[in-house]
Amino acid sequence: MKTQYQRAWLFVTPVLLLVAFNALIPMMTVVNYSVQETFGDNLFFWQGLDWFEQVLRSERFHNALGRQFLFTFLILIIEVPLGVAIALAMPRKGFWVPVCLVTMALPMLIPWNVVGAMWNIFTLPDIGLLGYLMNHTLGIPYDMTQDPVAAWVTIIVMDVWHWTSLVVLLAYAGLVSIPYAYYQAAEIDAASNWAVFRYIQLPKMKTVLTIAILLRFMDSFNIYTEPFVLTGGGPGNSTTLLSIDLVKIALGQFDLGPAAAMSLIYFAITLLASWLFYTLMTKNDNKS
Amino acid sequence: MAQIKLSGLRHSYRPDPQGEADYALKKIDLTWEDGGAYALLGPSGCGKSTLLNIISGLLVPSEGKILFNDQDVTSLAPAKRNIAQVFQFPVIYDTMTVYDNLAFPLRNRGRDEDVVERRVTAIAEMLEVTEMLKTRASNLSPDNKQKISMGRGLVREDVNVVMFDEPLTVIDPHLKWKLRSKLKELHQRVRATMIYVTHDQTEALTFADQVVVMQDGEVVQIGTPVELFERPAHTFVGHFIGSPGMNVLPCEMKDGAAFFGGERVVLEGPAEVGGAAEIGIRPEFVSLSSNGTGIAARVRKVADIGRHKVVEAIVHDTRVHAILEGEAPNAGDAVRLDFKPSQTRLYKDGWLTSRPGEGTR
Numbered sequence: 001m002k003t004q005y006q007r008a009w010l011f012v013t014p015v016l017l018l019v020a021f022n023a024l025i026p027m028m029t030v031v032n033y034s035v036q037e038t039f040g041d042n043l044f045f046w047q048g049l050d051w052f053e054q055v056l057r058s059e060r061f062h063n064a065l066g067r068q069f070l071f072t073f074l075i076l077i078i079e080v081p082l083g084v085a086i087a088l089a090m091p092r093k094g095f096w097v098p099v100c101l102v103t104m105a106l107p108m109l110i111p112w113n114v115v116g117a118m119w120n121i122f123t124l125p126d127i128g129l130l131g132y133l134m135n136h137t138l139g140i141p142y143d144m145t146q147d148p149v150a151a152w153v154t155i156i157v158m159d160v161w162h163w164t165s166l167v168v169l170l171a172y173a174g175l176v177s178i179p180y181a182y183y184q185a186a187e188i189d190a191a192s193n194w195a196v197f198r199y200i201q202l203p204k205m206k207t208v209l210t211i212a213i214l215l216r217f218m219d220s221f222n223i224y225t226e227p228f229v230l231t232g233g234g235p236g237n238s239t240t241l242l243s244i245d246l247v248k249i250a251l252g253q254f255d256l257g258p259a260a261a262m263s264l265i266y267f268a269i270t271l272l273a274s275w276l277f278y279t280l281m282t283k284n285d286n287k288s
Numbered sequence: 289m290a291q292i293k294l295s296g297l298r299h300s301y302r303p304d305p306q307g308e309a310d311y312a313l314k315k316i317d318l319t320w321e322d323g324g325a326y327a328l329l330g331p332s333g334c335g336k337s338t339l340l341n342i343i344s345g346l347l348v349p350s351e352g353k354i355l356f357n358d359q360d361v362t363s364l365a366p367a368k369r370n371i372a373q374v375f376q377f378p379v380i381y382d383t384m385t386v387y388d389n390l391a392f393p394l395r396n397r398g399r400d401e402d403v404v405e406r407r408v409t410a411i412a413e414m415l416e417v418t419e420m421l422k423t424r425a426s427n428l429s430p431d432n433k434q435k436i437s438m439g440r441g442l443v444r445e446d447v448n449v450v451m452f453d454e455p456l457t458v459i460d461p462h463l464k465w466k467l468r469s470k471l472k473e474l475h476q477r478v479r480a481t482m483i484y485v486t487h488d489q490t491e492a493l494t495f496a497d498q499v500v501v502m503q504d505g506e507v508v509q510i511g512t513p514v515e516l517f518e519r520p521a522h523t524f525v526g527h528f529i530g531s532p533g534m535n536v537l538p539c540e541m542k543d544g545a546a547f548f549g550g551e552r553v554v555l556e557g558p559a560e561v562g563g564a565a566e567i568g569i570r571p572e573f574v575s576l577s578s579n580g581t582g583i584a585a586r587v588r589k590v591a592d593i594g595r596h597k598v599v600e601a602i603v604h605d606t607r608v609h610a611i612l613e614g615e616a617p618n619a620g621d622a623v624r625l626d627f628k629p630s631q632t633r634l635y636k637d638g639w640l641t642s643r644p645g646e647g648t649r
Contacts, residue, residue: 179377181376184341184344187365189396190396190397191392199384200381204382
């Protein structure tokens with residue numbers, strides 16, 4: 001149906017202005033850089049789509065993108081099931097509910113660079129609690145500044161520690177909203193625990209889990225601060241994720257054109273993946 | 289199918305009940321006969337849902353026993369009791385089709401797929417949902433969802449008792465009547481013991497052969513709808529059933545005769561109590577006297593509710609309702625009221641004390 005209420009546009013204007021100033025206008029400058037070359041002195045030369053072509057053909061970009069997908073895939077596959085499992089194990093009423101909720105929320109309240117610094121110290125081979133324990137007590141060689149595998153394990157574990165709570169809290173919210181009668185009916189229907197999870201809890205959690213996965217996807221795909229503080233992208237380039245690589249190009253090498261092109265490609269990938277995922281997850285809801 | 293016996297049942301939600309007030313259920317002794325249609329009627333919070341959950345095994349009573357065919361099931365899990373329960377809000381498994389919903393209780397119990405198909409088809413036929421079997425259950429309307437919940441209860445052939453916990457709460461009024469008659473029809477076809485919990489007297493009286501009226505965790509009366517209407521065992525039942533409820537009038541007992549505001553009222557029969565008591569008479573049995581006898585009253589309000597008129601009259605500051613057919617007086621008129629002696633009962637401390645017999649004139 002077509003609505004004729006034109007005045008609505010007036011009320012949207014403040015939001016449009018706000019979004020324009022904090023997102024659209026800065027982004028247009030990036031678009032501007034991405035098609036030009038500069039040698040300083042505010043002199044710009046038209047470059048067309050060369051930078052985009054260069055980025056898309058560059059092996060360095062392919063590798064960073066591959067690492068980025070691997071990282072996001074690993075943390076999603078760990079955090080989502082783990083978060084759901086913890087939410088299922090949490091008490092539904094009584095004294096322990098607020099205790100669990102607050103404990104769960106704590107890691108999320110810590111600033112991201114502090115998380116990176118904490119884990120950096122935590123894993124130092126000779127003085128960090130974990131590093132010392134691994135190397136000197138258990139005798140397992142562990143040094144994330146030297147060993148790429150150790151570095152990867154560390155950033156994954158750090159992200160799981162930092163963000164599983166988000167999945168837990170969302171899943172828990174979905175779980176407590178299930179009316180008790182569902183469990184009673186399932187009990188009478190002789191449903192197994194697995195059947196209760198599969199046919200009652202999981203369907204009722206679907207909406208919040210969609211949001212949880214979407215948020216975790218976007219955040220982990222754009223992650224910068226924590227791995228930057230923890231490993232700085234090393235050893236070598238082994239933990240150089242897309243954002244770290246981008247900052248290296250933009251601020252380290254000061255290649256503004258290629259960096260701008262890369263950030264636009266980066267943005268397009270994130271947007272496309274989120275849109276695809278959301279559309280697929282909610283496709284069945286509108287069918288009747 | 290089974291006879292269900294509750295013996296010495298008490299339940300408190302507190303771990304350390306101190307006095308009577310801490311008990312949601314106060315001592316219940318009750319037998320539900322095999323194949324009966326029962327209603328459990330009472331106001332919200334009277335303990336009827338608690339009682340239901342104890343029978344289904346979702347709650348374990350603080351004291352007492354539940355017997356199914358003389359077998360003690362007090363500590364048995366709900367799945368083992370072979371009972372079915374339909375809840376206030378329809379419980380359906382969203383991701384399954386209607387067919388899978390109905391098949392769920394059978395599949396969980398490991399029945400063969402051909403048995404499942406036979407039962408589901410039969411139940412769908414009975415509930416008139418055959419053409420919906422392939423649709424996803426989440427897309428159904430609330431009344432159809434509730435039908436599916438009922439169907440999941442009835443699909444097992446050996447079910448001991450089917451319990452309904454205010455099942456029509458979320459159903460549109462015009463569909464309530466349809467579902468109610470469907471339920472009655474189902475009871476006649478499957479002959480399972482059915483217990484229907486409600487606070488709606490119409491639902492209870494139309495569904496049940498026997499109605500159990502509860503108040504404050506106690507059973508006040510068990511009887512057929514006619515018995516509850518004609519001889520309420522307690523003034524609460526008189527109030528709760530009927531619209532408007534029974535007139536309960538304060539009276540004085542002297543030498544076996546009842547005096548209401550100084551005037552003598554003829555009772556249905558003898559009542560051996562003295563002092564202050566209450567006369568109970570249904571508005572249906574109060575009429576206007578045409579020959580100058582009867583109790584003097586003043587009409588305060590007349591409500592025309594279609595088939596008959598409800599007259600509210602004042603006698604000695606006490607309100608008396610009368611249901612009249614045809615001609616009715618106007619507000620403000622002085623009238624005389626006649627109580628039908630065979631329907632005039634005496635209550636002492638709320639409980640019925642008069643016995644039917646020769647009127648004490």
